Amino acid sequence: MLKVFLGRLMTTIPALIGVVAVSFLLTRVLPGDTAAYFAGPAATPQAVEEVRKSLGLDRPLPEQFSRYVADLSRGNLGNSLTTGQPVLEDLKSRLPASAELTLFGLVLSLLVAIPLGITAAVKQGSFIDHACRAVATAGVSLPVFFTGLLLVYVFYFILQISPAPLGRLDVFASAPPTVTGFYLVDSLIARDMQTFKATLAQLLLPGITLAIFSLAPIARITRASMLAVLSMEFIRTARASGLGKRTIIMTYAFRNAMLPVVTTLGMVFSFLLGANVLVEKVFAWPGVGSYAVEALIASDFAPVQGFVLAMAILYIVLNLIIDLSYRLIDPRMGATS
Amino acid sequence: MDRRDFLKKAGATAAASATGVAAPAVFTSASAQSRAETLLIVSESGPNNLDIHGVGTNVPGYEVSWNCYDRLISHEMKTGPNGVAYYDRDKFKPELAEDMNVGKDSATFKLRRDAKFHDGTPVTAQDVKWSLDRAVSVGGFPTFQKKAGSLEKPEQFVVVDDHTVRVDFIRPDRLTIPDLAVIVPCIVNSGLVKKNAGPNDPWGLEYTKQNTAGSGAYRCTKWTPGTEVVLERNNDWKGGAQPKIPRIIWRMVPSAGNRRALLERGDADISYDLPSKDFAELKSSSRLNIVSTPYSNGIQYIGMNVKKPPFDNPKVRQAVAHALPYQKIMDAVQFGLSEPMFGAPAGAATKAEWPQPHKYNTDLAKARALLAEAGMPNGFETTISFDLGFAGVNEPLCVLVQESLALIGIKATINKVPGANWRTELNKKEMPLFTNVFSGWLDYPEYFYFWCYDGQNSVFNTMSYQNPEMDRLIAAARTSAAAGEMATYEQSVRGFVDLAYADVPRIPLFQPYVNVAMQKNVGGYQYWFHRRLDYRALTKA
Numbered sequence: 001m002l003k004v005f006l007g008r009l010m011t012t013i014p015a016l017i018g019v020v021a022v023s024f025l026l027t028r029v030l031p032g033d034t035a036a037y038f039a040g041p042a043a044t045p046q047a048v049e050e051v052r053k054s055l056g057l058d059r060p061l062p063e064q065f066s067r068y069v070a071d072l073s074r075g076n077l078g079n080s081l082t083t084g085q086p087v088l089e090d091l092k093s094r095l096p097a098s099a100e101l102t103l104f105g106l107v108l109s110l111l112v113a114i115p116l117g118i119t120a121a122v123k124q125g126s127f128i129d130h131a132c133r134a135v136a137t138a139g140v141s142l143p144v145f146f147t148g149l150l151l152v153y154v155f156y157f158i159l160q161i162s163p164a165p166l167g168r169l170d171v172f173a174s175a176p177p178t179v180t181g182f183y184l185v186d187s188l189i190a191r192d193m194q195t196f197k198a199t200l201a202q203l204l205l206p207g208i209t210l211a212i213f214s215l216a217p218i219a220r221i222t223r224a225s226m227l228a229v230l231s232m233e234f235i236r237t238a239r240a241s242g243l244g245k246r247t248i249i250m251t252y253a254f255r256n257a258m259l260p261v262v263t264t265l266g267m268v269f270s271f272l273l274g275a276n277v278l279v280e281k282v283f284a285w286p287g288v289g290s291y292a293v294e295a296l297i298a299s300d301f302a303p304v305q306g307f308v309l310a311m312a313i314l315y316i317v318l319n320l321i322i323d324l325s326y327r328l329i330d331p332r333m334g335a336t337s
Numbered sequence: 338m339d340r341r342d343f344l345k346k347a348g349a350t351a352a353a354s355a356t357g358v359a360a361p362a363v364f365t366s367a368s369a370q371s372r373a374e375t376l377l378i379v380s381e382s383g384p385n386n387l388d389i390h391g392v393g394t395n396v397p398g399y400e401v402s403w404n405c406y407d408r409l410i411s412h413e414m415k416t417g418p419n420g421v422a423y424y425d426r427d428k429f430k431p432e433l434a435e436d437m438n439v440g441k442d443s444a445t446f447k448l449r450r451d452a453k454f455h456d457g458t459p460v461t462a463q464d465v466k467w468s469l470d471r472a473v474s475v476g477g478f479p480t481f482q483k484k485a486g487s488l489e490k491p492e493q494f495v496v497v498d499d500h501t502v503r504v505d506f507i508r509p510d511r512l513t514i515p516d517l518a519v520i521v522p523c524i525v526n527s528g529l530v531k532k533n534a535g536p537n538d539p540w541g542l543e544y545t546k547q548n549t550a551g552s553g554a555y556r557c558t559k560w561t562p563g564t565e566v567v568l569e570r571n572n573d574w575k576g577g578a579q580p581k582i583p584r585i586i587w588r589m590v591p592s593a594g595n596r597r598a599l600l601e602r603g604d605a606d607i608s609y610d611l612p613s614k615d616f617a618e619l620k621s622s623s624r625l626n627i628v629s630t631p632y633s634n635g636i637q638y639i640g641m642n643v644k645k646p647p648f649d650n651p652k653v654r655q656a657v658a659h660a661l662p663y664q665k666i667m668d669a670v671q672f673g674l675s676e677p678m679f680g681a682p683a684g685a686a687t688k689a690e691w692p693q694p695h696k697y698n699t700d701l702a703k704a705r706a707l708l709a710e711a712g713m714p715n716g717f718e719t720t721i722s723f724d725l726g727f728a729g730v731n732e733p734l735c736v737l738v739q740e741s742l743a744l745i746g747i748k749a750t751i752n753k754v755p756g757a758n759w760r761t762e763l764n765k766k767e768m769p770l771f772t773n774v775f776s777g778w779l780d781y782p783e784y785f786y787f788w789c790y791d792g793q794n795s796v797f798n799t800m801s802y803q804n805p806e807m808d809r810l811i812a813a814a815r816t817s818a819a820a821g822e823m824a825t826y827e828q829s830v831r832g833f834v835d836l837a838y839a840d841v842p843r844i845p846l847f848q849p850y851v852n853v854a855m856q857k858n859v860g861g862y863q864y865w866f867h868r869r870l871d872y873r874a875l876t877k878a
Contacts, residue, residue: 284591
């Protein structure tokens with residue numbers, strides 16, 4: 001297992017080098033001039049030049065790149081000009097916010113999507129099957145910002161049962177002491193039930209928004225994969241042997257249908273983490289998605305590079321975990337490789 | 338009862354009857370007390386730096402600086418348009434200074450003896466000199482803003498004794514004293530900042546980026562970039578009457594719809610960057626207090642590059658000026674929330690002030706005639722560019738202009754420029770036709786014209802307009818103002834306004850409004866040249 005792990009780890013290195021180089025080059029070919037943007041509305045050309053110089057942007061590209069790599073090797077991701085903070089600090093404080101929201105949304109989504117997918121596969125062509133198709137289609141078709149705004153309008157503005165969409169916590173509540181950066185976990189560690197409830201209340205609407213969006217791929221894959229497994233011979237044998245319906249579906253069919261679901265799950269998670277920028281905007285959520293987009297609009301290179309790098313590492317780690325979990329789900333995976 | 342009211346009530350009743358519980362309050366009872374003492378501001382974006390002297394400090398950062406630092410002097414208030422408290426351009430009041438004595442070659446300021454910085458150290462003349470030296474030395478925006486008032490060299494700031502500072506003039510300039518009352522010449526705690534300055538950072542910009550080191554009415558106690566700024570009142574403030582509100586929480590809410598929902602639900606106290614449409618609707622619903630004040634010395638305009646055909650021909654520019662859909666823009670883009678800058682009566686005399694409306698109106702027959710005179714009866718093709726950062730106004734505006742120009746045969750393609758790129762594009766001075774806004778802190782016509790029409794061709798002279806007669810008139814206005822020759826001054830101002838409107842390199846459309854929406858129990862709003870909030874005067878009943 002360790003050997004496999006190390007072997008997989010080695011293959012990630014070229015990918016990382018590629019990401020560093022590409023993210024650097026991409027931000028440089030973006031239209032827009034950082035210096036002009038940050039010199040402010042009343043800047044003269046001289047002022048712009050002064051800002052450019054103080055940012056080191058007047059130097060040739062290879063020199064900027066070697067500086068960037070040297071800084072990276074010291075763990076310095078540079079400074080964000082939009083927030084004025086070191087990028088590493090920004091990512092550290094914002095990644096947990098996004099991760100908590102995404103995980104929460106994903107769990108909500110799983111709770112609905114998997115039972116829905118399984119039922120749809122078992123009762124193919126039934127009312128549930130059509131409902132599954134309808135829900136999945138609606139979920140992907142509704143843009144997240146629309147779902148988000150709609151939920152805010154209904155549950156905050158009209159029904160008044162949701163707290164104000166003001167980020168992770170109410171304005172007058174204070175964050176629990178940081179252990180994991182996940183407020184739900186941290187407030188439990190601090191045994192602060194009031195903060196836990198407040199956090200949960202804030203998480204609910206954005207979580208549901210994300211869940212509605214990510215429902216579709218999970219439910220559809222569960223259904224398709226279950227259908228494939230259910231038509232296999234070992235299921236027929238199990239049925240012929242008179243095993244209980246529940247045992248057949250959950251123990252035999254679902255376990256075998258899980259591989260593609262887990263693969264999709266990994267994809268959906270990493271996709272949501274970066275792509276939930278719109279949800280973050282709607283709910284004033286201090287996450288990485290909105291951070292990266294704001295930086296991009298301002299031609300602020302360092303955070304964009306830092307974000308791409310963080311996302312790349314996350315993808316790599318996730319894929320590694322998924323690869324390794326295959327072996328746990330299906331022992332044959334280890335034997336063939 | 339309007340539709341929204343009905344839905345709200347119906348919804349609330351349904352929810353209450355369905356669940357059998359009352360809707361939970363947004364604020365818990367424990368926080369009710371602090372709620373009453375706190376002002377919650379919501380806006381789209383927040384500061385990137387707490388110090389206006391920093392590299393690339395954004396406009397929200399100016400608001401923190403304004404409220405957390407003092408200047409030597411500030412402006413008195415007067416009653417402005419719509420009865421709003423409005424800063425008085427011509428009357429100064431002492432802030433850190435208790436006395437100001439302006440002579441021919443210098444101004445002398447006596448400092449208050451009781452003023453203290455937030456850490457308790459007294460404010461001395463050395464702090465003042467260090468701070469002003471810093472403003473003229475750090476480069477970038479602060480230094481250039483100081484130059485606008487002929488404040489250029491550290492030698493101009495002289496410590497006379499511990500509580501007296503003299504500012505020497507390098508040339509007579511009417512803008513020198515006003516330039517000491519803008520946001521930039523804030524007085525910084527030099528002892529504290531020097532202690533935290535690094536070898537590569539003699540002015541301690543890294544420290545003041547994160548910390549407010551002033552003597553102002555508020556100090557920043559918490560700043561989470563992109564999320565929240567918390568300011569607490571400085572109960573020892575000596576620069577004026579003690580502010581009424583002990584705590585300010587300023588939250589960044591990127592979605593305009595949610596900012597409006599927060600206001601309408603009564604959770605947020607004040608917000609000032611909503612789309613015009615929202616303000617227009619809120620105004621008519623009268624549930625909130627909406628204050629609209631025209632930008633001082635600011636206009637949105639259509640500019641034309643006079644260096645390149647076809648806009649090098651004044652007839653073509655006049656044709657465009659007769660073809661713009663002015664009233665449609667006012668109605669459909671601004672929802673009436675701005676001051677029209679067009680259609681002055683034909684016989685009206687030019688006033689010695691700025692901004693003022695021009696005499697062009699939408700008159701397509703005249704536009705076609707002018708275009709024919711210019712030798713282009715069938716029109717031409719061009720592109721109209723705008724800044725996507727302000728797409729809410731610019732995009733519909735450009736579509737209307739495109740539509741209207743098509744009627745006289747000018748086919749304009751719309752070119753959307755991303756916000757980060759806009760300034761670069763302006764600097765290149767290659768866009769043939771574009772819309773933009775310019776507004777100056779210092780509310781003087783010659784200041785506006787010096788930046789926007791002078792032959793030195795600054796970045797704000799977006800049209801590359803160069804005309805020796807214009808330069809002469811602007812220079813005459815500046816020198817006569819400094820010398821106090823008001824007759825010559827007014828004549829020069831009328832002269833350059835007339836010339837600008839005859840040559841029309843840029844066509845003013847409207848003077849935008851600063852719109853502020855607040856709860857009915859929030860009072861004390863003041864309009865300032867910087868257009869940000871002054872927390873010191875705000876009240877909450």
